[in-house]
Amino acid sequence: MxxxxxxxxxxxxxxxxxxxxxxxxxxxxxxxxxxxxxxxxxxxxxxxxxxxxxxxxxxxxxxPPKKGRCKSSLLPVAIPSIFLNRKTSPFASCLVMWETCNILAQRQALPWTRDDDDRICYRRPVNRNRGEMRFRLAADAETNSPKPMSMGAGEEAIANFDIRATCIHLIFAAYVMTIDCPWQNAFVLNDQHIANYLGLDKRKDLTKLDKLTLIKNLVHQSCQVLVTLNWPQQGRVGAFRLEEHFVWQLLDTQYHFEKDSKGHRHLIGLSFTIKSGLWAKHFLNKQKYRSQTAFYQYGTLPQSLLREVMGRWQQHQGAIRILLWSLFKLRLGGDQRVKVRTLMRVAYGEEQLHQAATVRGAHKRLLRAFESDLEAICQYGLKPLFDPKTYPLDIQPLWVRVASIPDDVDEEVNFWADDANQAFGLTDSAPRDKWQRLLNARLLGFEISEEWQENIRRRKPKKRRKPSKSWTVTQTEKLSGSDINLARQRQKLSQRSLAERLGKSQSWVRDIENGRFKVSRDDQALLRKELDL
Ligand code: SF4
Ligand code: SF4
Structure with a gap:
């Protein structure tokens, strides 16, 4: 009480x-x-x-608990929404943003050290050690002269960080895109918007005060990170150094109260005034970006990711860490291949990997957690693409193999007949060296949902090419699922054999034949080649 x-x-x-x-x-x-x-x-x-x-x-x-609805006229001012299309929003995605997100998500799993002042710090080299970002934690989030935490206090604070604070960090990173010169101008955010983005407004199991307390704690945690930058010259952008400053400075917290008939004051709303640190002057500078003397780095934030973090943070922390890490990684475009070992390090930390190698039975637990987290990522909408050479079917998770069982009864009969003739069948147990092979296995990337695709598309330079004959054909005659199915049957190929030839999973072939998603231009070209279309 x-x-x-x-x-x-x-x-x-x-x-x-x-x-x-x-x-x-x-x-x-x-x-x-x-x-x-x-x-x-x-x-x-x-x-x-x-x-x-x-x-x-x-x-x-x-x-006493508050009765009745809160008076809307007393609530903090409403501000424009960031998810204007109800799906995605641009967000600042430079390295400072990425590492701050990693700090809030990966917490003790990062290599924190003690600096010369006996303060806890995390150093991240930049551009092959030519520069460095140093992160420390402020003891008080709402102050103009932050004091970095000592090693002991910092370790305790990091252990208590709530992974949901990453959502607040991403919301700030989206709001900062809506204002000019964000290193000079603050923005105001209220609890209603935050609750709405995070889906807290629908939670009936929490009281208004529970929600406000949670939001305030998450805002304070995301405003505790301090950064010092020593940036090397990159192209026309000159080298620069920035003294220690808040990544997000919490300038003010306003409390909004309502008095009941007995004179009790009840808290009904909160609003926060936030300003981005000086990092934004170098990484979110529209004016100087035009003359290529500063960066303007942003990606696309899917609102569904915030809901996913809020919904699964307890059961699938590993999956949430991989998703948050991938949000920034995928934005960089290019080669999306990633080693399983890297994903495990992101999800569980180096120490857990070390334990798996040295403590009897620990690798089995980690393997189970990883496969379950990978399934959660797939259910969210990022389907892992297994490298057929390093991550073949016999070491893939059982849920992948089960997902390849066709829905159609006739096809299922063929599937099991085909499966019986395979060197490694669905019901065979995993090989003994699965763990060792898995550590060297790779994912080719993720098959991503429409919302996430915007993140990559935005970065890809538009190459102007002369439309070739094959390009014109691809554009005008898109392959449909039934075309692919017919052509596969003409070639007397099972879904599994076609998948192996394409370097895809069997469920991928089944899904495109059933028209569950569109086939990309590159994959259409591959299919045409393999199916002689
Ligand atoms: S204000 Fe609350 S927490 Fe503080 S002493 Fe009184 S009852 Fe205890
Ligand atoms: S009179 Fe006021 S300040 Fe003094 S103990 Fe009571 S509540 Fe606290």
Whole structure:
């Protein structure tokens, strides 16, 4: 239960220093105090809370739960939405943003060290060690002169980081795109928008105060990261150094209260004033980008990712870390191949990988977790593409092989007949050296949903080519699922054999034959070649 301070408080200052949660705050406009309901926990281990037993005037009273709806006129100002098409939004995606996201998501799994000042820090080399980003954590998120945390306090804070703070970081990274010169101008964000983006507004199991407390904690965590930059020259962009500053500076937190008929003040809203750090002057500078003397780096943030993080953060932290990492990695375009070992390091950290190699039975647990997380990623909409050479069917997860069983009864009969003749059948157990082979296995990338494709498309330089004959044919005569199915049967190929020839999974062939998704131009060319179309 929360407590509140009534009007008979005589501002004797006795209670404030006693509060273990630092929840009793001085009024800014008059004498006396108020209790921050997002901090007060009602001293659950004590029969009488410390503040109550210290107060001689009886001004401290339990705050009854709020009844009825909140008055919208008292709520923080509504601001424009970032997901204008209800699906995606541009977001700042430079390396500072990526590493901040990694800090909030991967936490202790990153190589934190002790610096010369005995402060906890994480260093990330830039451009083959020609430059460096150094990250530290501020003890207080809402201050103009941040003090970096010591090693001990930092380790504790990192262990308590909530992976959902990455959502707030990404929302800030999207808002910062909506303003000019973001290193000079702040933006205001209120709890309603955050709740809406994160799907918290639909949660019936949480009270309004639970939601506000969660949002405030997540905002504070994402505003604790400090960065120092030593950037090398890249092209026409000159080298620069930036002293330590907040990645996101929390300038102000506004509390919005409503008084009930008995005079109790209930917290009904919060608004946050945020300004990006000076990093934005170099990585989000539209004016200087035109003269190529600064960067303007952004990608596309799918709103579905925020909902995925909020929905699966407890059961599939590994999958969430891989998704968040991939959001930035995929934006870079080019070769999307990635080693399984790298994904595992992102999802579980180097220490877990080391344990898997040294502790008996640990690799089995990690393997199970990885395959389950990969399935969660696939269910979200990023279908892994297994490299047929290094990640063949016999070491792929069982769910991949089960997914390749056709829906059609006749095709299923053929499938099992075909399966019986394969060197490695669906029901065979995995080879003994699966773990070792898996560590050297690779994914060719992910087959990505429409929302994620925007992320890559935006980066690809538009190459102007003369339309060749084959290009014209590909454009005008798109292959349909039934064309592919007929051509495959003409060639007397099973779905599995065609998949092997194409370097794809059997379920991929089945899905395109059933018209579940469009075939990319490159894959159409491959299919035409293999099926003689
Ligand atoms: S009830 Fe406990 S936590 Fe709440 S204000 Fe009083 S001393 Fe602080
Ligand atoms: S102890 Fe009671 S009277 Fe004194 S400041 Fe606290 S609430 Fe007010």
């Amino acid at each position: 929360n407590y509140t301070i009534k009007e008979n408080c005589i501002a004797c200052d006795v209670c404030q220093p006693l509060c273990p949660q630092d929840a009793i705050k001085p009024n800014s406009e008059s004498d006396g105090y108020w209790i921050d309901p997002t901090l007060c926990d009602g001293c659950p281990d004590l029969e009488i809370p410390l503040c109550v037993s210290a107060c001689d005037t009886g001004a401290l009273k339990p705050l």
